[in-house]
Amino acid sequence: MPRWQILLNQIKPTFKMLVIKKLKEKLTLRVCAVMVLLVSFTAIAKAQTVAPFKNGDRVAFVGNSITDGGHYHSYIWLYYMTRFPDMRVTFFNAGIGGDIAKQIARRFDDDVLNRNPTVVTVTWGMNDTGYMEWFADNAQETFRKRLDTSIKYYHIIEEKLKRLPNVKKVLVASSPYDETTTSAPNNLYKGKSAALLQIAEFQEAAAKKNQWGFIDLNRPMTAINKQGQATDPAFSLTPNDRIHPDNDGHMVMAYLILKAQGLANNSVANVQIEAGSQKVVKAENAVVNKLSRTTNDITFNYLAKALPYPLDTVVRGWGNHRRQADALKVIPFIKEFNQEVLAVKGLASGKYSLQIDGQAIGNWSADDLAKGINLAEQTNTPQYQQALQVMALNEERWEIERRFRNHAFIEFNVLFDRGLYNADNAVAMDTVNAVAKREIFVAGNKSTYLTSQYKSVRQAWQMEMDLLLAQIYKLNKPVVRQVNLTRL
Template sequence: MKFLNYLWLLLFAASCFSAGAQGIPVFKKGDRVVFVGNSITHGGRYHQYIWLYYMTRFPGMPITILNAGIGGEIAGQMNKRLETDVYAKKPSVIALTFGMNDTGYFEFLQSDSATKSKEKLERSYQALLQMDASFRKHPDIKKILIAGSPYDETSKFGKNNLFPGKSNAMLRIAGFQESVAKKSGWGFLDLTRPMTAINLREQEKDSTYTLIGNDRIHPGVDGHLVMAYLFLKAQGLAGKEVADFTINAAASKVENGVNCQITNIQSKPGGFTFDYLARALPYPVDTVATGEWGAMQRRESDALKLVPFMKELNQEMLHITGLTGNRYAVEIDGRKIGEWSGAELKAGINLAAQRRTPQYEQAMAVKKLNEERWQIERRLRDYAWMEYDFLMDRGLLMKDDLATLDTIYAHLNEGFVRGNLDNYLKARYPEVRQGWQKQMDVLVDEIYHINQPQKHSFFIREL
């Protein structure tokens, strides 16, 4: 599909979708949120990032976010595991996304691609209606339907994995997803168009750019942070500061304080000190490159050039007025974090962007523990892949006995069976799965212990 034709389709689709999200609820204390999807959920990080935001922004409001993604699945397969894999997790919120696999791949290279695409879309639609009927039996569970991250058909990095027309098919799925969500009163979030718009914008500067990855399917860590940003913004969380405070240095008084407490302001030789206690932690954005599930090596911080994450979701603002000097050092707990002019301090410094602050370090410890939890959870999802995408149709769901092993060994060269074998040989034992769950529980308990904001001593020192 030519770029201009695709752009026209994107603009046409925009007229068929409601702007932004449709009633995405903010999570509340005690919520159990289950994200159901394919490999982008199974091996992806967007739900991990969403939980990290809640861990740092609402440290006294523990929630649980659970991964129920399985790589390679279509909507019909997700429907078949609702009872044993989704409802069994006792969710208070379900966030469902599908479409990448439902639209197919190599069919778009065949002469009868239009017919096959129509058949696939109809199967996907019918599966959604079946899930809708199932969800209606659980009125106490909030539902969110997500039109997922897009297939990148427009990047010019090469011709690998290029399936002309797949993007249009995904837009059609997003269309009936929104229609069903609206009719059933679900929340709805469209990721397809906003992320495609980012791709098109960046490709005007670099035709080989992609937010997704070199397989055109799986977003990198930057793409997942964009997904988390769009989700959190749809929940109405943009503009809710970590903290925002103003101190008048000349009068030694607090002029403004949002989500924090400033005490003990004292003049010192060359400057002044005060104590600061916020009610939240900054969101820690990693700068280390990583790549997985076909995604190119990317950094989370790359997302900050694409969406206003820091401006809208990560503001910890320090303002100092009444300064008479030219340049100042800011120290927190005896550690110098940077130098700014009096004018810059008056305009405001976003402490959340300063990686040397003790509160940022505290938040990074939370992040690393959350990543450890996520890694363990992925093992359980790899086990779920073997159970639901290989064993269930053979009548061997959750049997995990020696006959099941014989079946697996007889099909080692099929699909992802060999790649999942080592993990399955461990996870088939319930004691191992229970041990992994206990490890995750310990990590979450530790997170909600160490994420409580601490009081810090500031020294604003004239240079």
């Protein structure tokens, strides 16, 4: 045997063992990531129970740019609009970009409590943990000082809320700063993610002490990031700058909050029909009547008491690149929150065509129909199309509300401390122009203020939002649908 072949035979087992070792390591990482995710979701289900919103609630979502420019509260409202069509709730975006606890405390009376909320959710921490300070050698010491200051002003917010016994309070731990993704530029703020976790732990303890609600977005979203990065190092729910969630990240936030409210497994509708006996065996959150059958057809009237949740397939918001629907890759939202089940048992074997209000929806086998199909996944049903219209109107409302938040940024970051809050005059505009020359974020919001400085314009915006909401709560009412199953 040639010497090279002898050497090759000696190397092969070693190489094989090395490959096996690497594969085991990689598999272990993936399994660990999945286990972390499962443990996190289990913790949510068991430990984070806050009351769902009720009819008439006025909910203020208080926070920084993640709340200000984000969609999570809008996605939650869309859930309530479609799942509880007869329940009227009102949400307020009370976030301002760049805010720390001190700034939230300063504007709390004028920007939050003046809206007469019945529920207040408060999140802070992303900006409180600092940015450029993490370059310094004394970063941890600086963070501790910043944290002491933020806790001081948090207690001011806390005292304001304590004086309102009829207002429900929920503290929300911030979405994470992702230090490990490769999708964004170099990780500039090493240590910031751990600092955010310290704030989350403080918030959890504060909520427990006051017997307030608490929702942790930090640890579950971190677990999802780690799970994704086990196979794709560039994966992140905050892919653009490690800080701000994209639309899919905001949908994950909405999912976590709805889950914390105990709303999982609350079906759109669940209908089961026995074809042989022509009986409605189950009609959960639905009314089914006028059931009839011929040799090849089954027809009945169907009224679901909710609409399916429509998932947006359009990229929304400045700087975003993902869609709300992309969140389905990492959360079981359809399984837990969007089930509109139709099951028909006892059909003769073969394929059946489903029509709703005369519109062809799809073809399924008798076996598939016996198991049940999820109509909420069929985007061409009349009820899903109805829900899409609600979503479109809600997005229009969100766009207008964003203008109000841009206006609030100017009011509280430029005019408030200068005695020009709500001045709506030439002096205020001149001040904004002057500050915008040296502060980039003021310059970015100035274009909105050129219009919003006029009270009449803001009043018109509010009337437009009120009109959109009136239309939403008119359009979101389910209607009776005629369902036909025809054997092909």
